[in-house]
Amino acid sequence: MKRQRQTRITDIAAAAGVSAMTVSRALRGIEGVSEAKRAEIVSLAKRLNYVPDMTARALTLANTNLVGIALPTLFNDVFADVLSGMRATFRNAGIATVIETTDYDPVVEAEWVERLLSWRPAGIVLTGFDHLPAVRERLAKVQIPVVEIWDWRPDPIDLCVGMDHEAAGRALGAYVHGLGYRRPAFIGAIKGRDTRAERRLVGLSGAFHQPLQVFRPHQSNAFEAGMAGGRMMMEAGERPDVVFCLNDHIAFGALMACRGFGLNVPDDIGIVGFNGLPITNVLPVELTTMLTPRREMGVMAARAILSRLNGVSTPRHRCLIGTVVPGATVRRQ
Amino acid sequence: MKRQRQTRITDIAAAAGVSAMTVSRALRGIEGVSEAKRAEIVSLAKRLNYVPDMTARALTLANTNLVGIALPTLFNDVFADVLSGMRATFRNAGIATVIETTDYDPVVEAEWVERLLSWRPAGIVLTGFDHLPAVRERLAKVQIPVVEIWDWRPDPIDLCVGMDHEAAGRALGAYVHGLGYRRPAFIGAIKGRDTRAERRLVGLSGAFHQPLQVFRPHQSNAFEAGMAGGRMMMEAGERPDVVFCLNDHIAFGALMACRGFGLNVPDDIGIVGFNGLPITNVLPVELTTMLTPRREMGVMAARAILSRLNGVSTPRHRCLIGTVVPGATVRRQ
DNA sequence: CTGTTAGCGCGTTCAT
DNA sequence: ATGAACGCGCTAACAG
Numbered sequence: 001m002k003r004q005r006q007t008r009i010t011d012i013a014a015a016a017g018v019s020a021m022t023v024s025r026a027l028r029g030i031e032g033v034s035e036a037k038r039a040e041i042v043s044l045a046k047r048l049n050y051v052p053d054m055t056a057r058a059l060t061l062a063n064t065n066l067v068g069i070a071l072p073t074l075f076n077d078v079f080a081d082v083l084s085g086m087r088a089t090f091r092n093a094g095i096a097t098v099i100e101t102t103d104y105d106p107v108v109e110a111e112w113v114e115r116l117l118s119w120r121p122a123g124i125v126l127t128g129f130d131h132l133p134a135v136r137e138r139l140a141k142v143q144i145p146v147v148e149i150w151d152w153r154p155d156p157i158d159l160c161v162g163m164d165h166e167a168a169g170r171a172l173g174a175y176v177h178g179l180g181y182r183r184p185a186f187i188g189a190i191k192g193r194d195t196r197a198e199r200r201l202v203g204l205s206g207a208f209h210q211p212l213q214v215f216r217p218h219q220s221n222a223f224e225a226g227m228a229g230g231r232m233m234m235e236a237g238e239r240p241d242v243v244f245c246l247n248d249h250i251a252f253g254a255l256m257a258c259r260g261f262g263l264n265v266p267d268d269i270g271i272v273g274f275n276g277l278p279i280t281n282v283l284p285v286e287l288t289t290m291l292t293p294r295r296e297m298g299v300m301a302a303r304a305i306l307s308r309l310n311g312v313s314t315p316r317h318r319c320l321i322g323t324v325v326p327g328a329t330v331r332r333q
Numbered sequence: 334m335k336r337q338r339q340t341r342i343t344d345i346a347a348a349a350g351v352s353a354m355t356v357s358r359a360l361r362g363i364e365g366v367s368e369a370k371r372a373e374i375v376s377l378a379k380r381l382n383y384v385p386d387m388t389a390r391a392l393t394l395a396n397t398n399l400v401g402i403a404l405p406t407l408f409n410d411v412f413a414d415v416l417s418g419m420r421a422t423f424r425n426a427g428i429a430t431v432i433e434t435t436d437y438d439p440v441v442e443a444e445w446v447e448r449l450l451s452w453r454p455a456g457i458v459l460t461g462f463d464h465l466p467a468v469r470e471r472l473a474k475v476q477i478p479v480v481e482i483w484d485w486r487p488d489p490i491d492l493c494v495g496m497d498h499e500a501a502g503r504a505l506g507a508y509v510h511g512l513g514y515r516r517p518a519f520i521g522a523i524k525g526r527d528t529r530a531e532r533r534l535v536g537l538s539g540a541f542h543q544p545l546q547v548f549r550p551h552q553s554n555a556f557e558a559g560m561a562g563g564r565m566m567m568e569a570g571e572r573p574d575v576v577f578c579l580n581d582h583i584a585f586g587a588l589m590a591c592r593g594f595g596l597n598v599p600d601d602i603g604i605v606g607f608n609g610l611p612i613t614n615v616l617p618v619e620l621t622t623m624l625t626p627r628r629e630m631g632v633m634a635a636r637a638i639l640s641r642l643n644g645v646s647t648p649r650h651r652c653l654i655g656t657v658v659p660g661a662t663v664r665r666q
Numbered sequence: 667c668t669g670t671t672a673g674c675g676c677g678t679t680c681a682t
Numbered sequence: 683a684t685g686a687a688c689g690c691g692c693t694a695a696c697a698g
Contacts, residue, residue: 054451056691058388074413099432118387221611278554389675
């Protein structure tokens with residue numbers, strides 16, 4: 001179904017009595033057109049409802065100013081924050097962004113990468129390192145900048161701006177261990193879904209010199225998962241003295257579950273979140289958590305791509321760190 | 334900065350010893366190529382890292398299978414739900430989606446519409462009716478389907494799938510008024526930001542036969558805004574007997590504020606949210622709210638566009654309705 | 667300051 | 683079953 005014919009640059013040229021090139025130059029604000037003509041052409045373009053055709057432009061330029069961004073989910077303020085910083089930075093640089101959510105599925109991601117590449121993007125942002133081998137190979141060959149965010153590794157496909165989640169888990173664990181807690185538990189997601197959380201769990205185990213008791217509710221909503229996880233924990237045998245949660249939302253759900261069972265936090269059990277989202281400022285008791293540099297991460301990832309596009313050198317990998325937020329859901333034991 | 338030359342269809346053709354047309358047909362799975370040749374061409378394409386060029390394809394076809402979606406924000410599970418239903422529906426139909434957030438700014442929206450149109454999208458989804466006149470004019474002339482979602486009006490630019498928010502406010506207000514509440518308040522956002530919320534407020538006033546006492550915190554995070562709004566309310570003169578909140582997150586913040594002031598909900602004051610998000614299932618007391626058909630709305634909006642693209646007729650406007658969730662944060666007075 | 671030529675990669679159309 | 687010619691809308695490169 002071909003669309004109705006749109007007005008093209010040559011239509012304007014005919015109407016203005018000039019050549020197509022002059023119109024092209026005038027509309028792009030390129031020098032080489034008298035101001036009188038330019039003004040006439042611009043007003044003519046508006047009157048004829050001219051809309052430039054980026055598909056044609058991209059074809060001649062063999063290039064676009066599009067950057068594709070793949071995130072696991074939008075149901076999480078973490079990624080909304082990252083995205084916010086990233087898009088603002090790109091927008092200021094005149095770069096348009098295209099967002100995709102993969103729902104933590106590498107296959108979905110791989111399909112998206114293929115589709116995106118066919119639009120000749122200027123750059124690509126991926127979340128984490130769990131890509132299909134085909135994706136890694138494809139992107140390694142493509143000549144465009146690729147940034148992997150959120151997670152951190154020294155050997156990214158191309159560039160990387162993220163956090164060392166194992167170190168983050170270790171730091172958070174060390175703080176809580178230092179308060180005297182000795183029977184830690186962890187409420188996470190179904191295995192394999194969130195690799196970063198699993199790495200934090202490894203760090204936590206390290207800090208406690210023992211494996212954590214792990215609960216994996218399957219609810220997809222984080223609040224509900226937290227409450228379900230909290231209940232699983234209450235109904236399990238030995239009660240832990242502190243529970244680390246995959247994120248703040250899960251921690252909130254767990255907190256509600258504990259209260260539902262008549263437990264006082266932090267007197268009867270400690271609760272620790274992750275991310276330091278605004279909701280933690282509103283809870284009945286301030287949540288102990290780790291503040292993650294989300295917006296900053298987005299900004300730096302965008303800058304890394306922009307540097308590449310401008311031919312400026314930029315570090316291959318960059319590791320940001322989180323900050324322990326003491327809060328009041330743990331206390332010295 | 335031209336990119337390195339990508340392998341094209343003619344490169345594959347040369348390698349396979351056939352014409353470009355044969356390769357094109359083979360790769361698109363169009364009949365008219367012997368299976369032997371097709372298999373060879375496909376494997377050759379893979380080996381040469383061929384990536385089709387959509388900019389060229391779009392140019393010849395004067396058409397893409399892209400649909401653009403503009404939402405006010407991603408910091409809100411409401412829109413994540415709408416988006417989820419919409420994208421799933423489009424994906425099943427082989428349509429790619431491009432998301433933009435406008436942050437409730439019609440100017441941002443207008444700029445995005447211009448940019449998007451230059452990519453020759455197959456359709457456009459906008460949120461609400463607060464568009465710049467230029468946008469309405471432009472879209473009215475374009476020959477592609479346009480759906481306005483979330484809000485409802487009988488005279489959309491093209492199509493509309495949403496809710497009558499004034500009616501929703503009236504229904505919710507009637508329920509609460511029927512319980513005997515008589516001194517209602519409202520916690521919203523800064524004026525002019527969320528037009529739908531203002532319409533609900535009108536409906537609430539109608540149900541109560543009086544204007545509501547309105548509080549407008551300026552925090553951008555909904556939880557924090559709710560808490561701030563709750564505090565404003567506590568510190569104001571006459572205490573209302575029930576407070577309607579712009580959404581569930583604000584209601585949660587307000588609930589926490591009330592508790593902080595030693596008030597019991599619902600004994601001392603009633604609290605009502607909007608949307609029926611999962612968080613309401615996890616609160617210490619189940620929130621009275623109105624469940625909105627978010628996912629359904631996304632699905633129906635996508636279907637409306639798909640119908641248009643397939644030349645099937647579809648209703649110009651469709652009005653979905655919310656459901657009162659009784660909850661336990663109000664009680665008979 | 668302005669115009670002409672050529673070609674970007676692909677798909678339609680019409681031959682063979 | 684396969685191929686050749688042509689054009690999509692635009693812009694780089696070169697001429698004038």
